[in-house]
Amino acid sequence: MEPSPDQHAARDRIAAELAQAGFALPGTLIVRSYPCGKPGCRCHADPSRLHGPYAEWTRKIAGKTVTRRLTPAELTEYQPLFDNAKKLRALLAELQDLTMAMISEPSSHQRKPPNRKAALRKVRAAPA
Numbered sequence: 001m002e003p004s005p006d007q008h009a010a011r012d013r014i015a016a017e018l019a020q021a022g023f024a025l026p027g028t029l030i031v032r033s034y035p036c037g038k039p040g041c042r043c044h045a046d047p048s049r050l051h052g053p054y055a056e057w058t059r060k061i062a063g064k065t066v067t068r069r070l071t072p073a074e075l076t077e078y079q080p081l082f083d084n085a086k087k088l089r090a091l092l093a094e095l096q097d098l099t100m101a102m103i104s105e106p107s108s109h110q111r112k113p114p115n116r117k118a119a120l121r122k123v124r125a126a127p128a
């Protein structure tokens with residue numbers, strides 16, 4: 001494995017950005033609205049008025065998936081920490097793709113997943 005000058009430069013850039021990393025939370029943050037189970041509720045009317053939006057933080061704790069609803073104040077406080085984590089994941093993926101190119105393996109971006117489910121599994125398997 002012999003990195004080219006371009007590949008060295010790309011690694012240096014990624015490493016410099018990683019060195020600026022801020023505090024980061026694990027898991028995923030999803031803000032969503034949804035209908036409830038009560039028949040006749042406003043969320044089932046036409047036009048429907050869904051409940052929410054609610055901010056839900058999903059992560060693994062001791063191997064179990066745990067979802068917690070954040071308060072608006074928590075969402076405001078934690079949002080940058082989720083954004084930092086997302087940026088870190090993107091930088092790591094970029095570094096991994098760069099390295100994959102050096103060992104002449106097909107990168108995960110070049111290979112088509114056999115179906116959507118497999119693609120989803122891959123996304124979930126990404127570091128939290």
Ligand SMILES: [Zn+2]
Pocket residue numbers: 035036037038041042043044051
């Ligand atoms: Zn409802």
